[in-house]
Amino acid sequence: MNLAIxxxxxxxxxxxxxYLWGQYLVKQGLVDAxxxxxxxxxxxxxxxAGTLDIxxxxxxxxxxxxxxxxxxxxxxxxxxxxxHILPIIPDAAxxxxxxxxxxxxxxxxITATNLxxxxxxxxxxxxxxxxxxxxxxxxxxxxxxxxxxxCFQEGKVTRLNSWLETKNKTLDNSWxxxxxxxxxxxxxxxxxxxxxxxxxILAQVAIEQGWPIISLRNESA
Numbered sequence: 541m542n543l544a545i546x547x548x549x550x551x552x553x554x555x556x557x558x559y560l561w562g563q564y565l566v567k568q569g570l571v572d573a574x575x576x577x578x579x580x581x582x583x584x585x586x587x588x589a590g591t592l593d594i595x596x597x598x599x600x601x602x603x604x605x606x607x608x609x610x611x612x613x614x615x616x617x618x619x620x621x622x623x624h625i626l627p628i629i630p631d632a633a634x635x636x637x638x639x640x641x642x643x644x645x646x647x648x649x650i651t652a653t654n655l656x657x658x659x660x661x662x663x664x665x666x667x668x669x670x671x672x673x674x675x676x677x678x679x680x681x682x683x684x685x686x687x688x689x690x691c692f693q694e695g696k697v698t699r700l701n702s703w704l705e706t707k708n709k710t711l712d713n714s715w716x717x718x719x720x721x722x723x724x725x726x727x728x729x730x731x732x733x734x735x736x737x738x739x740x741i742l743a744q745v746a747i748e749q750g751w752p753i754i755s756l757r758n759e760s761a
Contacts, residue, residue: 541644541645541646541709542643542644542645542646542712542713542714542715543645543646543648543709543711543714543715543730544637544640544645544646544647544648544714544715544717545648545649545650545700545714545715545716545717545726545730546637546647546648546649546650546667546716546717546718547649547650547651547716547717547718547719547720547723547736548649548650548651548653548658548661548662549651549652549653549719550719550720550737551633551717551718551719551720551736551737551756552629552633552637552649552665552717552756553625553628553629553633553661554628554629554630554756554757555628556584556653557625557653557657557658557661558584558601558652558653558654558657559580559584560620560624560625561620561657562576562577562580562601563577563580564616564620564624565604565616566580568616570604570607570608570616571604579600580601583596583597583600583601587722588720588739590721590722590741592692592722594652594690594692594693594695595686595690598654598673598675598686598690599684601654602654602675602682602684602685602686603684605654605656605675605682605684606681606682606683606684609681610680610681610682613656613682617656617657617660618660620657621660621661621664625661625664626664629664629665630756630757632755632756632757633665633756634665636717636756637665637666637667640715641666645715646668646669646709647665647666647667647668647669648667648668648669648670648671648703649661649662649665649667649669649670649671649672650670650671650672650691650696650699650700650726651670651671651672651673651691652672652673652690652691652692652695652696652722653672653673654672654673654674654675655670655672655673655674655675656675656682658670658672659672669703669707671691671696671699671700671703672691673686673690673691673692674686674687674688675687692722693722693723693725694725696723696725696726697725697726697729700726711729711730711731712731713731713732714730714731714732715730715731715732715733715734716729716730716732716733716734717734717736717754718733718734718735718736718738718742719735719736719737719738719739719742720738720739720742721738721739721741721742721745723742724742724745727742727751732752733746733749733751734751734752734753734754735751735752735753735754736753736754736755736756737754737755737756737757738753
């Protein structure tokens with residue numbers, strides 16, 4: 541079964557779920573508003589520039605998970621998905637997923653955003669599986685640490701290769717859709733790389749390499 545791999549934020553979504561979660565935490569009063577909003581924006585800008593220190597960001601972004609019990613986090617997450625994520629799933633993204641599904645392709649989402657946030661989004665999109673950055677979970681609580689390799693830049697390739705070995709799958713005749721130049725290591729490995737509403741750097745590479753450039757944005761998104 542051929543793999544159709546999708547980045548999540550700003551690809552299947554018209555926004556960034558990690559950044560939006562940070563904003564949501566501020567609005568709910570779960571974090572210090574001025575500090576958290578400022579740092580959240582700084583890290584997001586660094587991500588877009590390709591200069592993000594992923595471990596520093598994860599230490600920052602996982603702290604609210606560690607500071608709250610799981611039951612409370614799940615309540616907040618459910619409301620967050622309903623109010624802030626469902627409205628930014630464009631119809632065109634669902635249609636693209638359906639197109640691959642009808643071709644009996646295996647739908648895999650791979651994202652740097654942590655699994656706590658993205659797992660219910662993957663379910664909403666009826667993905668077959670998801671690979672995401674994993675926050676460490678012990679004794680019924682998040683510890684604030686990362687578990688394993690962050691699913692970011694070259695880390696996506698590392699995590700995907702481990703997944704392929706475990707699932708006995710290959711990248712033969714595979715697709716990968718992404719908006720970000722941070723995903724170039726993986727885009728260069730698949731059979732069919734596709735730039736989706738790409739950032740400036742990825743757009744230039746896609747033009748140079750002759751990769752398709754598509755948009756999943758629409759007026760209702």
